[in-house]
Amino acid sequence: MGQSLSSSRDMEIESGNNDNFNESTSEYLHYIAFKCGTKVEFRQALTPSVELQFSVEIWFAGEKIGEGNGRTRREAQHQAAKASLMNLVGSAKSGTSSVY
Secondary structure (H helix, E strand, C coil), rough: HHHHHHHHHHHHHHCCCCCHHCCCHHHHHHHHHHHHHHCEEEEEEEHHHHHHHHEEEEEEEEEEEEEEEECCHHHHHHHHHHHHHHHHHHHHHHHCCCCC
């Protein structure tokens, strides 16, 4: 199941069909964590401001790797997951162990 999920997602990304990627960035983080034998944690909070704002931090193997804000929990989680994936890619390319 995990292999077929990974293969189909890889094909979607390579073919330029990134609509599913935009909807499932948190799924990718969970998949990466599973493959690494660790877990990913989403910590949610309300940000005190004039407008209602949600904030999400993402922790991977005990390290904060991203954060995001949004008008909804889903928007904040998506922004945080997107930032986290970019941080993971950046740390993989540079070979550093600290990602945030």
